[in-house]
Amino acid sequence: MIEFCFETSFKVDQEHRVKTWLEKVVNQEGSIIDQLVYVFCKDEKLLELNKKFLNHDTYTDILTFPYGTSAGIHADICISIPRVKENAKKYGVDEQEELRRVMVHGVLHLLGYNDHSKEDKQAMRQLEEDKLKMFHVEQ
Helix, strand or coil: CEEEEECCCCCCCCHHHHHHHHHHHHHHCCCCEEEEEEEEECHHHHHHHHHHHHCCCCCCCEEEEECCCCCCEEEEEEEEHHHHHHHHHHHCCCHHHHHHHHHHHHHHHHCCCCCCCHHHHHHHHHHHHHHHHHHHCCC
16 A cells, blocks of 8 residues: 655645556556555754664655565655655756655665665666656556
């Protein structure tokens, strides 16, 4: 089950379609979703969480919190809407497309993909692009 929790007025376009797409991404990678909660919030909340849990005093667009030891994904993913909007402008993409990129980025982390090294970052970016293409395929 995928849930969306909005702490801002921002909304996800085509919610059902986005949830179906994320489930397909996870299934394609050989896993399932037990419970995945996306929390869409402001910068201040993510900064607070970043300081508290990672000891990082920086803004970020996403933080992923996995729970449990089940075979499927059980996690919360917190996303900063102001960071998404800023990144969309910076990269010249639609805000909803940037949001989907960040959402799938979190899922990829939960599936075991990392972005610590330069090579990992390139591989992660390619995976994001591949998964985003899946969203745009007619369902």
